[in-house]
Structure formats: C-alpha cells, structure tokens
Amino acid sequence: MDPLTRTRRDALLTATLTSAVAAVLGLGWLLLPGRGGFYADPSNAWLASLAGTTTATVVHTVAALLGVAVGLAGLARALPRPVVAVAGVLELLCFGLLLQSMGTLAVTGYLVAMAMPAVLVVLLLQVVRRYPVARWVVGVPALAALVVGAVLAREALGTLTVTLTSALAAQGSRLLVVLLLLLTGAGWAATLAATAAGTPRAARATAWVVRHRRAITVAAACGPLPYALLRLTWLLPSDLLSPALVPEGLDLTTRVWGLLLSSGAWLGVVLTLGLIRPWGEVFPRWVPRLAGQRVPVAAAAAPGGLVAAVLCFTAVPMLVAVPEGNLTEAAYLALVFPCWFWGPTLALAVWGYVGHRRADVGSGATGGSGGDGAGRSASTPVTAG
Structure with missing residues (x-):
C-alpha cells in the first residue's frame, strides 16, 4: 500500500471524524423521525428541495457511514490510493454539492461580520503599539472615531447585538449542522487533494x-x-x-450591519x-x-x-x-x-x-x-x- 503521509493522514482523520458525527445525526433523524430533522426544511439542502426530506436524510446517512468505513480503512492503510480517491469523489459529491445550500455562505458571512469589530480593534491597537508614525496618522484617529461612532450609535448597536444574539440562540442547532456539513465536505476535498498529490499529473498541474x-x-x-x-x-x-x-x-x-458585512x-x-x-x-x-x-x-x-x-x-x-x-x-x-x-x-x-x-x-x-x-x-x- 502507498505510504500514508502526514497531510493525507490529517485530512483523512478530519474527514472520518466529521463523517462519524454526521452519521450519528443521520441515524438519529431516521430512527426518530417524530423529532424532525435538518432536511425537514427543503431550503437547507439542494437535494431536499429536489427529492424531499427522506431522500436527503438517507443520502446523508449512507454517505456518512461510507465515509467512516473508508476513512478507518484508509487510516489503517487497508485501501489502495485509487479506492480512497473514488470514495472521496463520492463523498464530495454528497457533502459538497447535493447536501449544500445558500445557507452555508450566509452562516459563514454572518459569523465573519460579527467578529469584525473585535478584529478591527485588535488591528488598530497593534498599529498603535508597533508603528510610531502610523500610530498618530492612523491608529489613534481610527480608534477615536470608533469610540465616537459607538457612542453615537449605541442604541443601534444595542439593537443589533440583541437581534444577533437572539438569532444565534434560535438557530444554534441549524448553524452547527451547516458547519458540520461544510467541514465534512472540506475534509473529503482535502483528502482527495492529498491523495492526488505526488503523482506526475499533479506535479505538472501544481507547476x-x-x-x-x-x-x-x-x-x-x-x-x-x-x-x-x-x-x-x-x-x-x-x-x-x-x-x-x-x-x-x-x-x-x-446600515451598521451592512458596514460590518462589507x-x-x-x-x-x-x-x-x-x-x-x-x-x-x-x-x-x-x-x-x-x-x-x-x-x-x-x-x-x-x-x-x-x-x-x-x-x-x-x-x-x-x-x-x-x-x-x-x-x-x-x-x-x-x-x-x-x-x-x-x-x-x-x-x-x-x-x-x-x-x-x-x-x-x-x-x-x-x-x-x-x-x-x-x-x-x-x-x-x-x-x-
């Protein structure tokens, strides 16, 4: 069997672990249908909107179980590279296409936007600490502008904070599943890339x-x-x-939320x-x-x-x-x-x-x-x- 490089091992381990969590969720949705499931809302996955909740849940569960089996066998070096590559393509097709939706981009974008105030403050503080000239030209004026803006827009910021906090609390489980599907698909994409690495064709493409x-x-x-x-x-x-x-x-x-998104x-x-x-x-x-x-x-x-x-x-x-x-x-x-x-x-x-x-x-x-x-x-x- 091909040697398992560190990159391939890490990618395959990530894909296996996320597939295992996805498999547990899928089995729960199938065995306890009365509780509903992620795909009960057709907008949560392209396949659910095309073929319905049950089909999407079955595909999710089968793909996740297959991912666990292939991942464990791959980590044990019991499968040749071509078999892992084919399985990676199938997993990527399921978790990277059929079970995806626009919600993936929305969740990611909103989480980044919510983190931007902290990111901006940290960057400006570092400018003040490390750059003597930029400290007075950029850092201090920008920090002062942020403080003044926060005071003037304190009611809007308070409303936005309450709204976002409430949305996170109400949609927390959905957000976690969206992130899980993203990590599972990304894990198999990384596995596929690591599996292809080292071949002459991959070397020419990389060059x-x-x-x-x-x-x-x-x-x-x-x-x-x-x-x-x-x-x-x-x-x-x-x-x-x-x-x-x-x-x-x-x-x-x-308007403040638009600024954060931008x-x-x-x-x-x-x-x-x-x-x-x-x-x-x-x-x-x-x-x-x-x-x-x-x-x-x-x-x-x-x-x-x-x-x-x-x-x-x-x-x-x-x-x-x-x-x-x-x-x-x-x-x-x-x-x-x-x-x-x-x-x-x-x-x-x-x-x-x-x-x-x-x-x-x-x-x-x-x-x-x-x-x-x-x-x-x-x-x-x-x-x-």
Whole structure:
C-alpha cells in the first residue's frame, strides 16, 4: 500500500471524524423521525428541495457511514490510493454539492461580520503599539472615531447585538449542522487533494498553478469586491441610488450591519492578497510574539481552503435557486455573489501558495526570498516587514 503521509493522514482523520458525527445525526433523524430533522426544511439542502426530506436524510446517512468505513480503512492503510480517491469523489459529491445550500455562505458571512469589530480593534491597537508614525496618522484617529461612532450609535448597536444574539440562540442547532456539513465536505476535498498529490499529473498541474499564481490570486481577490461595494451603499441616503441598491427606509441598525458585512468582505480581499505578499510568508512585526517568524503553510492554506470550499459548495445551489426564466435575478446573483468564479480562483490561489512554499523548501530558499528555507524551522526569526 502507498505510504500514508502526514497531510493525507490529517485530512483523512478530519474527514472520518466529521463523517462519524454526521452519521450519528443521520441515524438519529431516521430512527426518530417524530423529532424532525435538518432536511425537514427543503431550503437547507439542494437535494431536499429536489427529492424531499427522506431522500436527503438517507443520502446523508449512507454517505456518512461510507465515509467512516473508508476513512478507518484508509487510516489503517487497508485501501489502495485509487479506492480512497473514488470514495472521496463520492463523498464530495454528497457533502459538497447535493447536501449544500445558500445557507452555508450566509452562516459563514454572518459569523465573519460579527467578529469584525473585535478584529478591527485588535488591528488598530497593534498599529498603535508597533508603528510610531502610523500610530498618530492612523491608529489613534481610527480608534477615536470608533469610540465616537459607538457612542453615537449605541442604541443601534444595542439593537443589533440583541437581534444577533437572539438569532444565534434560535438557530444554534441549524448553524452547527451547516458547519458540520461544510467541514465534512472540506475534509473529503482535502483528502482527495492529498491523495492526488505526488503523482506526475499533479506535479505538472501544481507547476502551472505556481507559475500563474499571482494573476490567479489577484483574480480571486476581486471576488468579494461586488458585495463589499454593494453593502457600502447602505451608508448612503436612500434617494441617491436605485432602490435595488439601497432599499428605502433603512434604519441605523441595518446600515451598521451592512458596514460590518462589507468590512468582512474587505478583509477577504486583503487576506487573499496576502497569499502573494511577503507578510503571507513571514509574520509582520505587529503580530505579538510571532513577528519575524515564518507563517506555517497550514495557517494560511487551511482557512483559505475552507473559504474556497464554502464558495464552491454554494455556487450551484445559489444559481439553481433562481426561478426559471428570471435572467435578471440570475445575473444579479452571479455578479454580487460570484461564487462560481470566486470559489475556484481562491482554491487555485491557495493551491499556488502551498506549491510555492513547498518549492521554496525543496530549493533551500533563504529568508530573503520569503520562502521556507531548507533546514530552517518554522519558528526561526527572519527579517519581517
């Protein structure tokens, strides 16, 4: 049997564990139908809207049980690589397509938006701590603006906090299942990629992606821009733009929420560009305790790959959800939420990042090139920008 590399083992272990949890849930939904299940709401999965609750639940359970069996056998090296690859394709088809919905993107986007206030405050505090010039030009003024804004919009912020907290409490179980399906699909996607790695065909494909990774990454960074710009229009007076862009009667709470959603999208733009910037390979000096150390490949590849999975998994359910013949709405969704473009390009950008970093290790690149120099540990300090 083929040797089980660390990457393959970790990916397969993740896929097996998430499949096991999914199997337990699926069996519970089948054996206790009176309690209902996740797929009782057809909008929770594309397959449920096509074939009904029972079919979706059965497919979920069978796929999860198969995933556990294949995962355990694969971890024991009892299955050849081609069998694991075929099983990975089937699992990805189920958990990455048939059992997905637009809810995957909505849940992820909302969680990121809710975290943005804390992210912004931490970043500004680090600017104040680490950059003497930017401290007074950017850091202090921005923090002061945040404080003033929070005071002026305290009622709207309070209302938004209560609304979001109530929504999380009411939809908590649904959110957890959505995240489980996402992690299961992403785990099998990672397993499939790790299984294919090391073959001549994969090496040729990786070389092509690495050569074009800058253009691919810039294209991926453009993916969030339409949504980021659209949500910023909520800050404008309603009479300046079309109601299609700025709905009439937006209150301050909704406008603040739009700003948070937009900021999350802008964060995606910046982090995507980090895949081709020096600070994507070496921690910059404002990062506490890690400044000057090399960024572990997984620290960028894992979240980037997970977001790419969210986008790819959402692409088909989003497009097929448009009523037949409504070309205007289809074009609107394809432009504002370009998952069909953003997801694949982000996946390729992450692929190129991983290939580039591993090529640097193999060639013994030095710290000056921004790679993982051979013989140098991930914790070795290097010059950071």
